[in-house]
Amino acid sequence: MRGARTAGGYLLRVEKGEELLSALAAFATRHDILAASLTAIGAVRDAELGYFYPEEQRYDRRRLAAEYELVHLSGNVSRRDGAPFVHAHAVLGGPALECLSGHLFSATVAVTVEVHLVPLGGPVERRLDPAVGIALLDLPEI
Ligand code: ZN
Numbered sequence: 001m002r003g004a005r006t007a008g009g010y011l012l013r014v015e016k017g018e019e020l021l022s023a024l025a026a027f028a029t030r031h032d033i034l035a036a037s038l039t040a041i042g043a044v045r046d047a048e049l050g051y052f053y054p055e056e057q058r059y060d061r062r063r064l065a066a067e068y069e070l071v072h073l074s075g076n077v078s079r080r081d082g083a084p085f086v087h088a089h090a091v092l093g094g095p096a097l098e099c100l101s102g103h104l105f106s107a108t109v110a111v112t113v114e115v116h117l118v119p120l121g122g123p124v125e126r127r128l129d130p131a132v133g134i135a136l137l138d139l140p141e142i
Helices: 020-030
Strands: 002-005 010-015 036-053 058-080 083-093 099-119 126-129 134-137
Touching (some): 020 083, 058 099
Antiparallel strands (some): 010 099, 036 058, 083 099, 126 134
16 A cells, blocks of 8 residues: 545545455554545446335345445444444446445455545544444444
8 A cells, every 4th residue: 555644634545356344454553543434446346236115124135246436435434342443435436427426335455546544533433333233333422
């Protein structure tokens, strides 16, 4: 990964072959980032997207081996079980300019991925909400 500081955070270039979410979590660890928002564009392959069925409390997961444009990724960094946790949703574009989208479980950088990451202070923790079936941001009433 390469990167530079910006006025509000970091501009990062994740390199071909890196697993995107792992690389971002490792960056958060190296730079003591406890909470952040992020957006990204680029190209990925071997992406795994998911759709959450609330009634069944499970994801339908789908692996996409081909290479796709990472048209848009948005997400955040929080803490879960003492480690950085990257929650991201992605829109992937194929050769017919069609799009697939969903919760991003993993993706390998195919060409490059350009990330704008903005630290938010924190820490912000995630905790499993048994009623929902996923780990939600643990935030107070506001
Ligand atoms: Zn999600």
